[in-house]
Amino acid sequence: MNDAPDLALARKALAAQPFSTLLGTRLTAFGDGVAVLELDIREDLLQQYGHVHxxxxxxxxDNALTFAAGSVSGGRLVTAGxxxxxxxxxxxxxxxxxxxxxRSGRSRVVCRCDLSTVDGEGTRSLCAVAQGSIAVPTSGDGASDSAT
Incomplete structure (x- = not known):
């Protein structure tokens, strides 16, 4: 990626992930340290009690954290944890x-993610929160297989 976040390029990276394609994940926002992923909740994504697995x-x-980091640090990132x-x-x-x-540093980007569901009336419900550390590989780190 170049210095300016590019939603179209980020969407291409998402489309190159077979698992994301299988789930039907969409990247709806990307840039300035923010990324938003959405996916439709389907029956085959539920666990035995009827909740999203x-x-x-x-x-x-994981994917939203890495894309948010990519919006400030470029591509070829990997989740450290x-x-x-x-x-x-x-x-x-x-x-x-x-x-x-x-926080964005030279070798790590720390991100936070809020996961919400949206019902038929448009009401959002916060269901999970995550925090992650995304590694910014240096040349020779073998990051060519990374998600973004």
């Missing part, structure tokens, strides 16, 4: 993962 929430957080806290069952029509950069 925690793995889907973790995927959305993240934590997620599930606050309430995720139910609704849409899952929205909104990530923001907390």
């Amino acid at each position: 925690g793995g889907v929430l973790a995927y959305a957080a 993240f934590t997620i806290d599930y606050l309430r069952p995720a139910r609704g029509l849409l899952l929205r993962a909104e990530a923001r950069v907390v």
Whole structure:
């Protein structure tokens, strides 16, 4: 990526991820330390109690954190680690993962992500929060296989 965040280029990176394509994930905002991913909640993404599976929430957080970091540090990033806290069952029509950069350094970018569901009336419910550390590889780190 160049110095200016490019939503079209970021969407291309997302489309190159087979798992993201399988889930139907959309990148709806990208730039200035922010990234927003959305995906429609479908029956095949639920667990046995009818809530969005925690793995889907973790995927959305991980990807949103990395895209937010990419909006300030460029591409070829990798997640160094993240934590997620599930606050309430995720139910609704849409899952929205909104990530923001907390601090950007030369080798790491720390981001926070709020995961919300949206119901049929447009009401948002915060269902999980995540925080992650995204590594900014130097040349020779083998980061050519990274997500963004």
